[in-house]
Amino acid sequence: MNKKTQADLLSDDLNADPSLNNDSVSLSDPAVSNSPLLAQASEPKPTFRLTPMFEQFLAIKEKHPNDLLFYRMGDFYELFFEDAEIAARELQITLTSRSGNTDNKIPMCGVPHHSANLYLAELLNKGYRVAICEQVEDPKTAKGLVKREVVNVLTPGTILENLNIEPKGNNFLGALFWDVENSDKTNPKGAFAWLDCSTGYWTGLSSKNISELWQWVIKMQPRELVIPDFQLSAFKIPEPIKNSKIQLVRVPLRSYFNFKSAEKKLLEVQGVAELAALGLEEKPELARACVALLTYLQQTRKNTQIPLQAFKPLDQNKYLVIDEVTERNLELFKRMDGSKGSGTLLHVLDNCLTPMGSRLLQERLHYPFKDLEQITEIQNAVKYLLENQGLRLRLQKILSQVQDLERLSTRIHVNRTNPRDVLALGTSLACLTNLRRLLENPLNTSIISDNSETTPKNEPLAYPTATDVGGMNLPKALQTLLKKWDDLSDITSLIKQALVNEPPIQITEGGIFQTGFNKELDELIDLTEHGTQKLNELLLKEQEETGITKLKLGQNRIFGYFFEVPRALVGQLPERFTRRQTVANAERLTTPELKALEEKLNLATDRRNSLEYQMFQDLRERVASVWTRIIFMASVVSALDYWQSLAEVGHKNKWVLPSLHSGFELEIVAGRHPVVEAIQGRSNFIPNDIYLNENKRLIIITGPNMAGKSTVLRQTALITILAQMGSYVPANNAKIGIADRIFSRVGASDNLAEGQSTFMTEMMESARILRQAGRNSLVILDEVGRGTSTFDGLSLAWAIAEDLVQRANGQVRTLFATHYHELTALEGKISGIANMNIAIKESGGEIIFLRRLIPGPSDRSYGIEVAKLAGVPAQVIQRAKAILAELEKNNAFNTKITLRNETQLLLGLNSKTKILPDEQLVKTQETVLIDKKQEQALNLFQELKELDCDNLSPINALTLLIDWKKRWK
Incomplete structure (x- = not known):
């Protein structure tokens, strides 16, 4: 398959049929896309006369050059030419x-259709696209080659x-759009939308910053990202995207x-009259990203109309924004090595009992709420379930019987789907x-489930009493759910009456429905299942009437x-x-x-199956x-599951319910790292206090490596x-x-593939924080500036x-957190800065990490001692x-800056920075420096008098100090 030039792509774009009634999807070439098939597939070009079957295959393959074509032949899916070579290697x-009509050989491989899903899953996991080609007419009635x-x-x-x-988890398809045509305007915009086809959930956001859109792409990790072909030249694709x-x-x-x-x-799919109903009236770029998703679905899923939930743009003003770097640094979903679990x-956190609850938990972890009232409602529901253990246990018992309502209903x-899916949905x-009855009557201990007798005898449920429940007044969030509750009893009853308890997987071989559901079917079931008995009854009848027992x-x-x-x-x-x-003799x-009965028996099975x-x-x-x-009730169940999961985690780990407010203050007493505590056990974890307020806005934390600074952050x-x-x-x-936002700059990493050193990566993360941090942001910084020279x-x-x-x-x-002890001198000199350190204990030349955060700066880094512990x-x-002793003695490498009152003028602090009052600063009659060499002292004093402190930056101040030190030791 020849690569197209930019002119070809432009021609394709201008001549594209807006109605998209063709079968092809224009995909990226191998230089841009990381799809493995695109880098390997080429169109088969046999040099011999083809049979009708191969002509049909190649005609279909021509419409799907970038897909592995699973061509149905009898009980197998066959692959030919390069498709076969790829599939054989990967599977x-x-x-x-x-053989063709000559001595040429055509590569071929195949998989049984009944077990094809195993092979398809493996190919999809490796990034391949697969076109499923089926017979679309009955072979019995087909004239010539069966149509496919x-x-x-x-x-x-x-x-x-x-x-x-x-x-x-979710399986997202994404679409990214940036308004290249209007990029010369003062306010260019773009959008990113993402959709989970298996659940119908979709959302998206607009932005004036292309880098922010890429951040969300990395954050949400769509399996595929639909992007305009020649927009790729408009902006650089981030390296994390290329490597993902x-x-x-x-x-x-x-x-x-x-x-x-x-x-x-969009209006047609969502069933609304105007874009305002979808929140898209002023977001044309987001509407374009959304329609790209719909168009791609139309191309890949053919005539399948995938049901979609109501589209709701993601309003970042309603959520705590956690960028993808912070998610990685805090190990919210994956460890730093990329593994899960x-x-x-x-x-x-995940004690959810339903897939929907787990997906909601992940959604909330991606973007928690920022609205105090909304958070408080959730807290009250979680508290209610935590304090009423018996209710929570019965709720868990019922939830454990609920399967994936979203995906089951979508497949149906x-x-x-197959009969077992429908039965699972009905169950x-x-x-x-039972869930509704339980919430309406929390004290009714008889409401557990239809299979309550299966509860293990050694795990009795602790049912609540009126006293320990405290009246069982449902919190507002639970009351809201009950007001909108839908038992779906009509569908439940229908499925229960229709299907047998253990239906087959196939829908063409009968045995799906119960007797009594359909009169005609009952007669056919009676014939197919009792045919031998009816024949014997006829034989006995004829023996009696003829009197011939033989x-x-x-x-x-x-x-x-x-x-x-x-x-x-x-x-x-x-x-x-x-x-x-x-x-x-006979x-x-x-x-x-007998002829009539035989005809019934012969036709009954086919008629029954049909x-x-x-x-x-x-x-x-x-x-x-x-x-x-069903989707609405799936959201109700997921909320219940989410709340009980948080309650279970809080109860099991003996956590406390925090008090939230809209102010600046943050106070944590005996705080612990939830993940480290889960691994080490609470008894082995030393808690610490953190207190931030208007007068203590930035805490500088010092201490040795391995002492626990990063854990506290x-x-x-x-x-x-x-x-x-x-x-x-x-x-x-x-x-x-x-x-409103949480930022982190933690640990050391590089990006050698893009030519970025550890220090460059560190500075890029720091730059993002400094550009985006705003009111009520929480910033955690660990070891900024360690990747370059000491003074830099x-x-x-x-x-x-x-x-x-x-x-x-x-x-x-x-x-x-820092190892630059020089920064600890800022306490008392700049309003809002305070020092704390991780305490250690020295004994016999050894150090013991106390893991305790205490006020004040650390006296030194203890790097050599930590190196000793490391082996x-x-x-x-x-x-x-x-x-080290020699360097300290000769002061050859001592870069520590001591900020006494007399030297504050040397610092050249930013004019906007509030400096605490110091009466000694106005005592100009005192000697600034005492030196045995009077001339040097006078020269230094003269430079001090001429120093313009208001326009002296910190780095210039340090440079000046170094120069003075060289001249006047």
Whole structure:
């Protein structure tokens, strides 16, 4: 497949059919997209005359050049040419060949259709797209070659089937749009929208900053990102995108992101009259991103109409914004090594019993609330469930029986389902009545579930009493749920009456419906399941009427069912018996009644299978018609599950309910890191206090490596996030001023692929914080400026601390861990800065980490002692101590700056910085420096008099001090 030039792409775009009634999807070329198929596939070009089957295959393949074509032949999906070579290699299956009309061999491999999902999941997980080509006419009635068509294109971001979708996670398809055509305007805009096809959930946001949109792409991690083809030259794709599993899908701009068609299509899909109902009336760029998602779905899912929930733009003003760097640094979803599970905050919090609850938990962890009233409602619901353990346990018992309502109902709606899915949905919906009864009557201990007898005897449920419940007054959030409750009893009853307890997977082989549900089906079931009995009954009847006990019943493939009687007794049979065959010593005969029964038996199975198939389609359509109701109740169940999960975590870990307010103050008493505590145990974790207010806005934390500075920083941010999720927090007491954003700069990393050193990465993260931090932001900084020379790093750390403490009129809360002890001198000199350190104990030349955060600065770094603990050889440690002692003695490398009152004028602090009053600063008659050499003292004094402190920056002040030190030691 030849790569297209930019002119070709532009031509494709201008000539694209806006109606998109073709089968092709314009994808990116291998240089841009990280789809493995695009980098390897080429169109097959056989050099011999093809059979009709191969002509059909190539005609279909031509429309799907970038997809692996699963071509249905009988009970197998076959792949040919390069598709076969790729599939055989990736799936580790045998590659065979098929002969053409000459000696040429065509590469070929295949997989059984009944187990195809296993292979499809593996291919999708590796980033391939798969076109499913099925027979679309009955082979029995087809004239010539059976007609085939691509009925579905499976891509990583559009999966509906239960393949490799993470059960408790989302599988997003994203679309990014930046208004390149209007980029010369003063206010260019763009948008990013994302959609989970399997649940119908979608949202998005607009921004005037392209880097912010990329941040959200990295944060939400869509499996595929639809992007206009020649927009890629308009901005640089971030390296994290290139190195991620996100596949960039290039599409024509005008046919996918057309605003005129966007409005019409969005209104039609969402069933509204105007864009204002979707919050898109003033967001044309977001509407264009949304319609790109719809168009891509139309191209890949063919005629399948995927149901979508109501679109709601993500209003960042309503949520605590946590950028993707902070999510990574705080290990909210993944550990720093990229792995999931233990070691993440999600793992600690997820006690959800339904997939919907887990997805809601992840959503709240991505962007917690910022509205105090909304958070308080969640807190009250969580508190109610925590304090009423018996109620919570019964709620958990019922929730554990609820399967994925969102994905089950979506698969049923798009006819990608089987009878077991429908039965699972019905069983799950049956739990809604018990949930409602439980919330309406919390004291009724009989309401547990339909299978309450299965509760283990060694795990008795602790049912509440009227006294320990305190009246059982439901909090507002639970009352709101009950007001809108829908038991869906009509659908539950229908499914229960219709389906057998253990239906088959296939919908074409019968055995799906119960007797009594359909009269016609009952007759067919009776025939198919009791046919032998009816034949025996007919035989007994004829024996009695003829009086011939030697009359027997037989059957073969040629004549079917027949009566057999000895030849000597044939004359005694009535006229209704007709001869069919003569054998040795016997005659085989039939009767009209036997013929009628035989015909019924022969046709009953086919008729039953056909009838049950049609009945199942009718049942599926009936269930699909209430998809909106099911999705709403799925959101209700997910909220209940989310709240009980937070209550369970708070109860199990003995956390406390924080007090939130809209002010600046943040007070955490005996705070703990929730993840570290979960791994080490509470008894092994030493808690610490953090207190920030108007007079203590930036805390400089010093102490040795490994002492726990980073832990204190992270736990403060995590406790704030938990509080704004409505959760209990790991502390003895907490008062949290609501944060609008949380920023972190933690640890050392590089990006060598993009030519970025550790220091460059550190400065880029710091730059983002300094540009975006605003009122009520919480900033945690760890070791800023360590990647460059001492004076450069110290100067940068100093300037950053100075900027943060006065940013947004002093409304930014900052924790600043550092090894630059020089910064500790800022306490008392700049309003709002305070020192704290992680205490250690020295004993016999060894250090013991006390992990306790105490007021004041640390006296030194103890780097050599930490190196000793790390296992550095003894001779190296001894040599390092000797060198340090020599350096300190000769002051050859001592860069520590002591800020006495007399030297404050030398600092040249920013004129905006508030400096605390100091009476000694006006005592100009005192000697500034005392030196044995009077001339040097006079020269220094003269320079001091001429110094312009108002316009002297910190770095210039340090440079001046170095110069003085060289001249006048």
